[in-house]
Amino acid sequence: MKDVNILVVDDEENIRILFKEELEDEGYKVDLAENGFEAIEKVKMNKYDLVILDIKMPGIDGITTLTEIKTIKKDLPVILCSAYTEYKQDLTSWISEDYVVKSADTTELKQKIKQILGT
Amino acid sequence: MELVELISKIVDISHSNIDLDARINGILKLIQKYVEASDISIYILDKDKRLTLKYAVQNSLVTNLLSSYRPLLGEGVPGLVAQKREPHFYSIHNIPKRFGLLLQTELDNVLSNYRRFAFLPLCDESKCYGVLLVFSSVGSLFTDNEKKLFDIAARELTGLRKLGELYIYSSKRITELMTLSEIGKVLISSQDMDSILKGIGLIVAKTLGADFARVVLKEKNGDKHLLSAEYGGVSNEVKSEIKRIEKLVVEQGKRFSNIPVLENSLVYSSPIVSKGQVLGVISVVKRNDGTANSDDNGFYLLDTISNYLSSGLENIILRSQLKDIIDELNSAQERIIQQEKLRSLGEMTANIAHEIKNPLVIIGGFAKRLAKKLELKPPERRYLNIILREVGRLESILTEILTYAKDIPLNRTSVDIDEILTDLIHFFKSDPLWENVEFAKESEARLPRVFCDPQQIKQVFINILVNAYEAMAGEGKIKVRIFPKEILKKHYVGVAISDTGGGIDPLIIDNIFNPFFTTKERGTGLGLSISNKIVLSHRGKIEVENQRGVGATFIVYLPVCDDSTCVHQNDKMPRTQGEDT
Numbered sequence: 060m061k062d063v064n065i066l067v068v069d070d071e072e073n074i075r076i077l078f079k080e081e082l083e084d085e086g087y088k089v090d091l092a093e094n095g096f097e098a099i100e101k102v103k104m105n106k107y108d109l110v111i112l113d114i115k116m117p118g119i120d121g122i123t124t125l126t127e128i129k130t131i132k133k134d135l136p137v138i139l140c141s142a143y144t145e146y147k148q149d150l151t152s153w154i155s156e157d158y159v160v161k162s163a164d165t166t167e168l169k170q171k172i173k174q175i176l177g178t
Numbered sequence: 179m180e181l182v183e184l185i186s187k188i189v190d191i192s193h194s195n196i197d198l199d200a201r202i203n204g205i206l207k208l209i210q211k212y213v214e215a216s217d218i219s220i221y222i223l224d225k226d227k228r229l230t231l232k233y234a235v236q237n238s239l240v241t242n243l244l245s246s247y248r249p250l251l252g253e254g255v256p257g258l259v260a261q262k263r264e265p266h267f268y269s270i271h272n273i274p275k276r277f278g279l280l281l282q283t284e285l286d287n288v289l290s291n292y293r294r295f296a297f298l299p300l301c302d303e304s305k306c307y308g309v310l311l312v313f314s315s316v317g318s319l320f321t322d323n324e325k326k327l328f329d330i331a332a333r334e335l336t337g338l339r340k341l342g343e344l345y346i347y348s349s350k351r352i353t354e355l356m357t358l359s360e361i362g363k364v365l366i367s368s369q370d371m372d373s374i375l376k377g378i379g380l381i382v383a384k385t386l387g388a389d390f391a392r393v394v395l396k397e398k399n400g401d402k403h404l405l406s407a408e409y410g411g412v413s414n415e416v417k418s419e420i421k422r423i424e425k426l427v428v429e430q431g432k433r434f435s436n437i438p439v440l441e442n443s444l445v446y447s448s449p450i451v452s453k454g455q456v457l458g459v460i461s462v463v464k465r466n467d468g469t470a471n472s473d474d475n476g477f478y479l480l481d482t483i484s485n486y487l488s489s490g491l492e493n494i495i496l497r498s499q500l501k502d503i504i505d506e507l508n509s510a511q512e513r514i515i516q517q518e519k520l521r522s523l524g525e526m527t528a529n530i531a532h533e534i535k536n537p538l539v540i541i542g543g544f545a546k547r548l549a550k551k552l553e554l555k556p557p558e559r560r561y562l563n564i565i566l567r568e569v570g571r572l573e574s575i576l577t578e579i580l581t582y583a584k585d586i587p588l589n590r591t592s593v594d595i596d597e598i599l600t601d602l603i604h605f606f607k608s609d610p611l612w613e614n615v616e617f618a619k620e621s622e623a624r625l626p627r628v629f630c631d632p633q634q635i636k637q638v639f640i641n642i643l644v645n646a647y648e649a650m651a652g653e654g655k656i657k658v659r660i661f662p663k664e665i666l667k668k669h670y671v672g673v674a675i676s677d678t679g680g681g682i683d684p685l686i687i688d689n690i691f692n693p694f695f696t697t698k699e700r701g702t703g704l705g706l707s708i709s710n711k712i713v714l715s716h717r718g719k720i721e722v723e724n725q726r727g728v729g730a731t732f733i734v735y736l737p738v739c740d741d742s743t744c745v746h747q748n749d750k751m752p753r754t755q756g757e758d759t
């Protein structure tokens with residue numbers, strides 16, 4: 060099977076580690092970025108199949124980062140991930156592909172990834 | 179004593195300023211002395227045209243017998259004297275038997291003790307006040323001097339009685355004016371309608387010496403009572419009698435007086451009429467002490483009072499309507515402040531919740547990984563499961579808080595509220611946990627549709643229904659009533675949800691809409707607060723009626739889409755969405 064590359068963007072190190080390990084268990088290749096700038100750089104440099112993006116981050120926030128990523132690579136799918144539930148209603152139909160509420164239970168996140176990648 | 183001296187004494191007494199009755203008695207005593215009369219008394223002519231023995235200086239058997247019978251005007255010697263206004267003099271030889279009255283035969287035996295009898299009218303040109311009786315046991319005929327004395331004494335006594343009546347009249351008039359001025363004070367006081375009516379009831383009862391007074395205001399052009407206030411107490415039987423009489427008063431627009439009812443009471447009931455319309459009724463109950471005749475007990479005051487009230491009350495009704503509007507404005511303002519407070523509280527909690535969420539996800543996430551990676555034995559597996567379960571619980575609380583904290587945009591459409599509730603009830607009925615809950619739904623025909631976000635409104639009813647379920651511990655009756663309602667000229671659909679869960683402790687009732695207020699072990703206390711927020715954002719309101727020991731009723735009012743705001747919002751919403759996409 061062809062490698063699937065996912066970029067996880069979150070300012071909290073342990074969240075990054077958690078997501079990385081959880082997703083690696085599912086057989087994905089996971090790269091990490093700890094803020095919006097790094098994420099944008101990495102998207103420019105590398106080829107990802109999907110980005111998982113935290114919304115509330117210091118520096119540039121998730122929404123700005125999302126807009127940047129989408130200008131660089133219009134078709135790169137992005138899943139927004141945050142503790143807030145409100146973006147769920149406000150932005151789902153906006154420019155990100157999907158939205159998940161950040162949770163210790165990663166089942167929903169994994170399902171969404173599968174859905175978007177069609178795997 | 180010389181006649182001239184006596185007469186001047188009589189005139190002196192008559193014009194002195196001692197009590198009227200004392201003056202009359204003083205004059206009688208002087209006459210008694212002069213004519214050596216043994217019995218001297220006065221009959222007073224009452225309103226009902228009967229003579230009543232009122233003054234007597236002696237206490238003889240004749241006096242007793244005379245005071246036991248009240249002759250009519252024209253009846254017997256005294257009645258004739260009063261009617262013809264002429265004095266009658268008799269000796270023992272020509273005195274009519276028993277004075278021509280229906281008196282006991284005992285009188286026959288005692289009359290022989292007397293020699294001379296004089297009956298003198300106490301009258302002026304316009305009116306007869308009574309009859310003066312002078313019986314003497316000596317002599318055979320009255321002398322000219324004595325007759326002269328009677329003439330003068332009668333004139334003075336008449337004057338005194340006249341003065342007495344004038345006095346009664348003016349004191350009545352003073353009471354009346356004082357009562358009206360007190361009522362006036364109540365009417366212009368800034369109290370609410372209820373207190374005003376109570377005040378009037380109190381004044382009326384006190385002034386009339388009544389046991390009970392009741393003031394009722396009628397709804398315009400309707401049978402319904404708008405307001406009523408009572409003073410004092412009567413039995414339920416008497417009260418229902420009063421209500422029956424009040425109904426007649428309203429129907430016929432005239433007063434009913436001296437209606438005897440149970441317990442030896444009399445009811446007086448007078449309509450309050452303004453511009454030909456009966457605004458209300460004022461009724462009084464007085465104990466029947468036998469003196470009741472149409473005029474002499476102050477009840478004429480009731481008519482005066484109700485006349486006076488009619489003009490005042492109309493203003494008050496207008497004023498109280500104005501007060502309702504001001505109250506409504508004030509409460510709207512309070513709501514806005516409350517909403518503002520909630521918003522800042524919401525923002526703060528949202529921030530805190532957000533900060534907690536990350537560490538919680540980390541703890542839970544790695545605990546999950548532990549569970550996945552480790553082959554754990556039963557006790558350790560159980561510990562881990564507990565951690566995971568608690569993390570799950572914390573997470574759902576945070577989710578709820580974070581949902582609460584944000585303003586959820588409304589997705590409004592025209593909604594059939596009845597249908598929403600029918601669906602919800604159907605849904606809960608099919609849940610086995612709810613099998614001991616009995617539902618009753620009652621809705622008025624032809625309910626208007628409501629312009630609202632059906633998802634959010636459904637959430638409101640779910641919260642209230644679940645609270646009802648929890649209050650009843652899963653067993654009881656839930657009544658849902660749906661009805662149209664007009665509040666300050668705006669149309670609403672009201673949904674009243676009543677349970678049999680024993681109601682809400684009055685000590686906490688002010689807090690139940692506050693976020694995080696709960697009395698439940700596993701509640702977040704957000705249910706009602708979210709519901710309130712949703713309903714407020716729909717420009718509706720939630721009211722609570724609490725029946726301690728029985729149950730609580732939550733009433734949700736949602737505005738009917740009947741003004742321009744709906745249309746306005748209706749075409750604004752899709753456009754904003756269109757621009758964003």
Ligand SMILES: Nc1ncnc2c1ncn2[C@@H]1O[C@H](COP(=O)(O)OP(=O)(O)OP(=O)(O)O)[C@@H](O)[C@H]1O
Pocket residue numbers: 641645646649677679680681682690691695696697698700701702703704705706707730
């Ligand atoms: N029908 C009711 N009868 C009696 N008490 C009630 C009723 N509804 C609400 N309450 C009281 O109001 C409190 C607040 O209710 P609310 O729905 O806001 O929170 P909760 O039910 O305690 O928790 P949550 O709904 O978030 O699970 C309740 O804890 C309860 O004490």
Ligand SMILES: [Mg+2]
Pocket residue numbers: 641644645701705706
């Ligand atoms: Mg609740």
